[in-house]
Amino acid sequence: MPLVLDASATLAWLIERVDPAESQQALDILQAVRIQGATVPALWFPEVANGVVISERRASVTPAKSAFFLSKVRSLWIEQDETPPAATLSLVLSLARTYGLTGYDATYLELVLRMGATLATFDHQLAEALREAGGKVFGDP
Numbered sequence: 454m455p456l457v458l459d460a461s462a463t464l465a466w467l468i469e470r471v472d473p474a475e476s477q478q479a480l481d482i483l484q485a486v487r488i489q490g491a492t493v494p495a496l497w498f499p500e501v502a503n504g505v506v507i508s509e510r511r512a513s514v515t516p517a518k519s520a521f522f523l524s525k526v527r528s529l530w531i532e533q534d535e536t537p538p539a540a541t542l543s544l545v546l547s548l549a550r551t552y553g554l555t556g557y558d559a560t561y562l563e564l565v566l567r568m569g570a571t572l573a574t575f576d577h578q579l580a581e582a583l584r585e586a587g588g589k590v591f592g593d594p
Contacts, residue, residue, distance in 0.1 A: 455570040456591070458482070458491035458531065459561050460500035462573040467505065467522045468513055475575060478592050482573040485591070490530030492568065494560045495538060501526070534564055541567075552582035562586065 465479035485491075505523070508514045514522075538545075541563050548566075549559035558579045565572045565588050572583050573591040580590045 454589070455568050456485055456489060456491045457561060457565045457568065457570045457572050458486060458493050458497070459572065459574040459576060459579070460497055460504055461575040462591070463497070463501050463526065464504040464508075465575060466525070467519070468508055470575070479575075482591055485573070486529050486531065490532065491573070492532050492534055492564065492570065494534050494564050496557055496560055497533075500557070536567075548582075548586075552585065554579060554582055558582070562588075 462479065462482050465475070466483055470476045470479055505514075505519045509516060509519055538560075541560070545556055545559045545563050548554065548562050549556050552559070552562065554562065558576060561572060561574070561579060562583055564570070565583060566586060571589045571591050572580070574580055583590055584593075
């Protein structure tokens with residue numbers, strides 16, 4: 454089954470999760486991406502960049518650690534969804550309204566549902582919305 458990767462799961466490779474089970478899941482997601490690749494919406498790129506710069510500003514990571522992280526991420530098989538955002542705008546808005554999500558999170562939800570994919574995320578609200586919509590979250594039984 455295809456995998457959609459969100460920024461929260463990606464950034465867990467930079468900033469270790471506090472919960473040991475989530476730390477392990479981040480490693481499992483990384484391994485899955487190494488093996489099968491992942492698809493991301495176009496907004497994933499600025500979201501990851503924002504997470505990196507915020508982490509640097511909070512002194513959680515150094516620019517050198519960020520550079521190393523980004524070089525590792527660039528080495529992975531991560532493909533951008535080619536569907537123009539304008540083509541999915543109405544559905545994204547509808548999903549955001551239905552599930553109480555931001556437009557950003559609804560973009561991931563739309564992509565996962567359209568692809569019939571599994572979503573790798575640590576965003577609990579997004580994960581619950583996906584489950585309610587009948588989708589699968591990475592790590593679910």
